[in-house]
Ligand code: HEC
């Protein structure tokens with residue numbers, strides 16, 4: 314059924330959207346072919362005369378070939394000078410109150426900008442309630458983090474790791490801010506980079522400009538060179554198992570494409586020229602504490618913002634680009650390996666049999682109807698994992714362009 318499922322409105326099991334989003338027909342890609350078509354259209358045009366510009370009018374973001382055009386705030390246009398400054402700041406532990414942690418401590422390039430831990434740990438040792446997310450193509454996400462409808466720009470999101478106190482991440486406060494800024498003002502290389510990015514004078518070394526520069530680095534942090542991208546561009550072949558996995562992923566038996574069906578392998582994206590921006594959140598049946606549908610505080614998803622029962626456990630679908638590198642999985646890192654994620658989907662949710670989180674997530678009353686429809690054989694699971702492994706972009710994780718600059722201590 315190529316038209317996909319009808320919009321279900323606001324009842325249990327329906328994707329949870331932001332207040333104000335207009336209920337409407339399902340506009341996401343409705344068939345396997347559509348995903349391939351979109352991806353092909355986006356990656357087309359590279360070769361030969363007459364090809365359209367690679368990144369659809371965002372020529373200033375060099376690594377964005379094959380992706381749609383990114384929405385960039387008018388007050389923070391993309392420049393390479395800001396990208397270079399932002400790259401250094403992103404990797405620099407001087408950007409934390411106690412000088413021990415940088416963005417890269419939790420977002421490591423080699424792990425597709427995640428940290429390999431179930432739950433992140435901040436600069437003062439506090440455990441974050443959630444799993445660190447990958448950052449490639451994050452600039453395309455319509456809302457940021459696992460389930461926060463209020464964070465819609467990278468600039469705004471960054472206030473959380475910089476200044477957050479519950480938990481402390483980088484731990485910058487009003488009290489230590491002068492010291493933190495002073496560290497950069499005292500470094501001739503930074504004085505040079507700030508001048509190149511924002512104009513001369515040490516007055517440019519402000520937290521506002523730091524945020525603009527790192528957001529620019531994040532916009533440049535794009536991923537579109539996986540084996541799957543190359544396959545779509547006719548430059549790589551997939552094995553039989555990977556091909557079967559791709560067909561399953563995009564079909565109605567595994568249902569994955571409904572929630573992971575964009576060029577970024579989720580359903581929560583924003584780009585220039587898109588029709589309407591969709592911001593769905595889904596309950597996948599990970600928990601059902603005491604049989605009430607409850608997820609553990611403070612990981613109740615959209616419910617933390619709306620306090621509406623139907624939003625319980627509703628999270629943004631993760632982008633699956635580079636997913637083979639981003640274990641462990643889910644908002645709380647509670648699934649260790651991709652094979653286990655597939656077991657979870659094949660079971661239609663997770664039955665937690667003992668302890669304080671006990672409850673049968675397969676029967677969570679707020680679970681998306683799609684999850685219950687998934688049926689997979691052992692071979693299907695193997696093939697799906699093989700397909701997911703084709704989404705790894707070696708360029709992203711090895712490119713010097715995204716790495717810690719060699720001059721940094
Ligand atoms: C202590 C570890 C830690 C540090 C340090 C950290 N992050 Fe994160 N990051 C996380 C976690 C955990 C999440 C998921 C947060 C959530 O869902 O509440 C996240 C999410 C994000 C997201 C959302 C991605 C998406 O797809 O929506 C962005 C963007 C981000 N971080 C950027 C940064 C930047 C920039 C810095 C440095 C200024 C930084 N982070 C520092 C742990 C960290």
Ligand code: HEC
Nearest residue numbers: 567568569572595628629630631642643644654658681683
């Ligand atoms: C109803 C929407 C929906 C469907 C259908 C769906 N997913 Fe998901 N997926 C999500 C959501 C939401 C999350 C995050 C859940 C959480 O952390 O609570 C997720 C997380 C994942 C993750 C973990 C990624 C990470 O970085 O933590 C993988 C892998 C994944 N899905 C693969 C699949 C595959 C393969 C299929 C098809 C068999 C599928 N999904 C079907 C919504 C969906």
